[in-house]
Amino acid sequence: xxxxxxxxxxxxxxxxxxxxxxxxxxxxxxxxxxxxxxxxxxxxxxxxxxxxxxxxxxxxxxxxxxxxxxxxxxxxxxxxxxxxxxxxxxxxxxxxxxxxxxxxxxxxxxxxxxxxxxxxxxxxxxxxxxxxxxxxxxxxxxxxxxxxxxxxxxxxxxxxxxxxxxxxxxxxxxxxxxxxxxxxxxxxxxxxxxxxxxxxxxxxxxxxxxxxxxxxxxxxxxxxxxxxxxxxxxxxxxxxxxxxxxxxxxxxxxxxxxxxxxxxxxxxxxxxxxxxxxxxxxxxxxxxxxxxxxxxxxxxxxxxxxxxxxxxxxxxxx
Numbered sequence: 283x284x285x286x287x288x289x290x291x292x293x294x295x296x297x298x299x300x301x302x303x304x305x306x307x308x309x310x311x312x313x314x315x316x317x318x319x320x321x322x323x324x325x326x327x328x329x330x331x332x333x334x335x336x337x338x339x340x341x342x343x344x345x346x347x348x349x350x351x352x353x354x355x356x357x358x359x360x361x362x363x364x365x366x367x368x369x370x371x372x373x374x375x376x377x378x379x380x381x382x383x384x385x386x387x388x389x390x391x392x393x394x395x396x397x398x399x400x401x402x403x404x405x406x407x408x409x410x411x412x413x414x415x416x417x418x419x420x421x422x423x424x425x426x427x428x429x430x431x432x433x434x435x436x437x438x439x440x441x442x443x444x445x446x447x448x449x450x451x452x453x454x455x456x457x458x459x460x461x462x463x464x465x466x467x468x469x470x471x472x473x474x475x476x477x478x479x480x481x482x483x484x485x486x487x488x489x490x491x492x493x494x495x496x497x498x499x500x501x502x503x504x505x506x507x508x509x510x511x512x513x514x515x516x517x518x519x520x521x522x523x524x525x526x527x528x529x530x531x532x533x534x535x536x537x538x539x540x541x542x543x544x545x546x547x548x549x550x551x552x553x554x555x556x557x558x559x560x561x562x563x564x565x566x567x568x569x570x571x572x573x574x575x576x577x578x579x580x581x582x583x584x585x586x587x588x589x590x591x592x593x594x595x596x597x598x599x600x
Contacts, residue, residue, distance in 0.1 A: 292316040293512060294355045294395070296338055296384070297362030299325045301461050302400065302454075306359060306505050307331055313509075318353050321362070338362060339375040343386035350391055357396040357512045360384060363431070373430055381434035389446040397449035398511045401435045403497055403524065403564050404428030405453060411495070414567040417453070417520045439519040450516045452507060455524030455566060458534065458586035459501025460593035467492075468587070471535050472594045475542045479595070484545040490552070492532035494562035497524035500586035503579045510575040521571050525579050528565040537587040 293310055297303040298319030307329040310317045317331025324335055334349070350358065364376035381399065388397050406415045407422040423429045435451045442449050462469045471487065478485035507523040539546050571577045 292318065292354050292356050294318040294320055294350060294353065294358045295329075296320045296358065296360045296380075298329050298331075298333075299323070300361055301459075301463055302457060302501065302504060302508075303359075303361035304329050304461065305459070305501060306361060306508055309505050309509065318355065338383070339380045341383065343383045343390060346383065346387035347390040350387065350395060351393075355391075355395050357398065358384070358388060359508060359512065360397065360399045361508075363400070370426065373427065377427070377430040378433050378437075381437055385437055385441045385447060385449075388449070389441065394447055396512060396515075397438070397447055398508060399434065399438050399449060399451045400508070401451045401453040401520070402428065402431045403453055403455050403522075403566060405432040405435060406564065406566075409563055409565070411563045413563075414526065414565045415522070416567045417518065417522055417570055435520060442519045448515070449519070450511050451520045452511055452523045453520060453566070454504060455497035455499040455522075455564075457501050457504050458498050458583060458590065459504075460589040461501075462590045462594075467531060468534060468538055468590060471538055472542075472590060475539065475544045475546070475591075476594055478546075479542065479544045484547055485539075486547055486549070487535075487539075488549045488551050489532070489535065491550070492530060492535060494531045495528035496531060496562075496564050497527065497566050498529050498534060498583055498586075499524045499579060500581040500583065501589065502586070503581050506580075507571060507575060507577045510577045514575050516574045518570065518574060521574055522566040522568050523571055523577075524566040524568050525583070526566060526568040528563060529583060534583060534587060537584050538591065541584070541588045541591040 293315055295303050295307050298307045299321045307317045307319055311330035319329045319333045320336045322337050388394055404425050405421045405423050405428050407424045421432050423432050438449050438451055441447045475485050
């Protein structure tokens with residue numbers, strides 16, 4: 283999918299050094315856009331465009347607004363946030379306080395920018411098997427992360443309703459692709475397979491039944507949706523981005539084993555009590571993304587898993 287002709291020339295990406303943000307910055311730069319990455323820590327491998335070190339959860343809205351104005355930013359993508367390895371207080375800072383400050387900053391800009399916020403399917407919580415969650419369904423998050431992300435989405439939605447900002451939240455499914463975080467299921471499995479590959483031995487994997495059904499979505503497709511949202515004036519505050527179908531986590535692990543080509547022996551481990559597909563189902567209705575953004579997923583989950591493995595095993599640059 284190409285970026286709409288109305289796409290702005292200069293885009294600030296909060297969290298542009300992360301899993302989704304880094305790929306988004308590269309794709310924007312490829313298309314001739316000026317990119318400003320905002321993150322707390324300067325990465326060893328800088329992302330595309332210009333980098334500015336900013337502690338987003340501690341920067342005053344007026345200061346952030348002044349920075350965005352000086353940079354002539356037309357659009358802001360919030361790909362920042364956090365869950366793994368953080369305390370509850372740190373998660374609140376990264377997912378709620380940061381968005382509160384960002385909304386104030388965008389509203390205070392001399393020429394307010396378009397804001398695209400990356401939410402999560404976990405804002406919905408679980409649902410009965412076979413059902414698809416729509417954007418106007420009542421959210422009922424179970425995880426603390428989902429509750430915090432929902433609070434951020436609601437802050438942005440209120441600001442849009444009040445006419446303070448032009449924004450949209452993209453509720454992303456479980457994203458799969460190159461650079462998969464090491465703490466994720468696929469990140470952990472990829473590390474074990476790669477270790478066996480390098481040692482020239484059979485990988486030994488202990489797996490629970492992994493019956494959880496999730497709406498997984500390819501990273502490249504996800505970035506296409508973000509690009510479309512940057513340059514499209516939507517009429518709704520929240521849009522789902524996924525495949526529109528639930529897939530068992532076990533299927534993703536099997537695709538990864540196949541992509542790796544590493545001989546693997548799997549030991550089945552009993553699942554904890556209270557788990558199973560009837561309590562772990564997530565599937566989104568993505569028809570609104572087609573209507574509002576002209577977007578639909580085009581890649582398979584096998585594509586995303588193959589990208590993950592190639593990136594994991596690629597020789598270091600230089």
